[in-house]
Amino acid sequence: MLYVLKVIYSTFFVPPGLFLVLLLALVIRLYRRQRKSASLLLSFTIIFYLCTIPVVADPVIRSLEARYTPPAVFSGDVIVLLGGGATMDTPNIDGHGHLSGYAANRLLTAAQLYHKYKLPILTSGGKVLETTGTEAEISRTILLSLGVPDEKIIVENQSLNTTQNAEYSKKLLDSHGLSQPVLVTSAFHMPRAVLQFQKAGIKVLPWPTDYQANVHSLISWFDFVPSSGALTNIALSIKEYLGLAAIKWY
Numbered sequence: 001m002l003y004v005l006k007v008i009y010s011t012f013f014v015p016p017g018l019f020l021v022l023l024l025a026l027v028i029r030l031y032r033r034q035r036k037s038a039s040l041l042l043s044f045t046i047i048f049y050l051c052t053i054p055v056v057a058d059p060v061i062r063s064l065e066a067r068y069t070p071p072a073v074f075s076g077d078v079i080v081l082l083g084g085g086a087t088m089d090t091p092n093i094d095g096h097g098h099l100s101g102y103a104a105n106r107l108l109t110a111a112q113l114y115h116k117y118k119l120p121i122l123t124s125g126g127k128v129l130e131t132t133g134t135e136a137e138i139s140r141t142i143l144l145s146l147g148v149p150d151e152k153i154i155v156e157n158q159s160l161n162t163t164q165n166a167e168y169s170k171k172l173l174d175s176h177g178l179s180q181p182v183l184v185t186s187a188f189h190m191p192r193a194v195l196q197f198q199k200a201g202i203k204v205l206p207w208p209t210d211y212q213a214n215v216h217s218l219i220s221w222f223d224f225v226p227s228s229g230a231l232t233n234i235a236l237s238i239k240e241y242l243g244l245a246a247i248k249w250y
Contacts, residue, residue, distance in 0.1 A: 016052045017226040020045065055223040057230035058213040060237045065187035065213060068194070068206040076119060076182035076205050078154075078173065081110040082165050082193060083125020083135030084186060084210075094145050097133035102186050105210035107139055110184045111146045113207065119182070122154040122172060124165045162193055162243070163250060166200035173202065186210035188236055192243045199247065212236070 011017040023045040030038035050056045085100030092098055099107060103125075110121050121143060125135025136157040143153055156172050159165045173181060185193045187208035197204045212233050 011225050011227075014228075016048070016228060016231050020049055020052070020226055023048070049226065051234045052226035052228075052231045053224050054213075054227060054230045054233075055219055057233040057237075058217065058223070061188050061233040062213045062215075062217075064189075064191055064237060064240055065208065065211055066215070068187065068190045068208045070207055071205055074117060074182070074205075076117075076180045078176075078178040078181050079110050079113050079117075079119050079121045079207075080169055080173075080181040080183050080204070081106055081121055081123045081139060082162070082183070082185040082189070083123070083139065083159075084189075085128075086125075086133035086135045086138045088131060088133040092138075092141070095138075095141050097138040097141075099135070099138055099142065102189075102210050103135060103139070106184055106186060107142060109207065109209035111143060111148060113182065113184065114143075114148050114152065118152075120152045120154060120176075120178075121148060122156060122169060122178075122181070124156040124159055124169050126156075126158045126160055126164075128160050162189070162196045163199075165193070166196040166202060169197075170200045170202050180205070182207050184209060186212075188212060188233075188240055192240055192247065195244070195247050 012021050023041065027038050027042045027045060030041065084103035084106060086103060087098045089096050090098050113119070114121055123136040123139040123143070125139070127134040134157050136155045140153050140155055144150060154172055154176060156168045159168045169181075173179065181202060181204050183190070183193060183197060183204035184207050187210060190206050190208045194204060194206055
């Protein structure tokens with residue numbers, strides 16, 4: 001019984017479920033007086049609902065994540081770790097600033113690869129906003145605490161987006177005589193990242209991580225329940241597809 005109550009309040013008393021409830025209430029209120037407006041609002045509500053359920057969101061983001069898989073044969077001379085967001089002044093064990101969930105998952109994979117193959121790590125990511133941390137510097141601090149030697153870390157702390165990640169990383173790779181990068185980023189971000197690095201003249205070995213959906217679809221009733229995570233995955237997917245469409249120009 002407590003589990004059922006928890007599902008109800010966590011679904012319908014917080015966004016996005018709360019917004020769906022309010023939209024449906026407005027549809028019912030409008031129906032008798034303005035049926036055309038109510039029908040339009042109901043259509044919007046249905047579309048919004050579909051964007052909030054995992055049964056729709058998971059296949060959408062999986063369409064990006066499935067394009068690359070970790071390679072069966074490892075080959076490279078450097079690990080390139082892309083940033084993905086960071087706080088600026090939150091207290092950490094060895095300083096200030098934390099990586100976002102996406103960036104933290106990427107870093108953990110890079111650290112695992114280092115301990116297995118002992119390759120240097122190039123951390124790429126600058127201070128994107130005035131209120132955010134410098135991603136590459138925070139990554140360096142955390143990597144040091146995870147046992148990666150300082151001489152094995154190369155910092156690229158100026159890039160503000162994936163295009164600059166590729167361009168600025170290439171300059172550092174060339175200056176260090178490195179030419180076979182293993183690219184570590186979120187699986188949903190990998191298709192765009194690979195193309196941006198190719199555009200910058202770098203052939204990478206993709207190593208996707210930070211998966212947002214299971215590889216194999218296992219549908220349950222919970223996949224039809226609205227969730228903020230599903231809505232976030234839809235937003236991420238739209239952003240990545242727009243980015244893929246814009247690579248010709250930027």
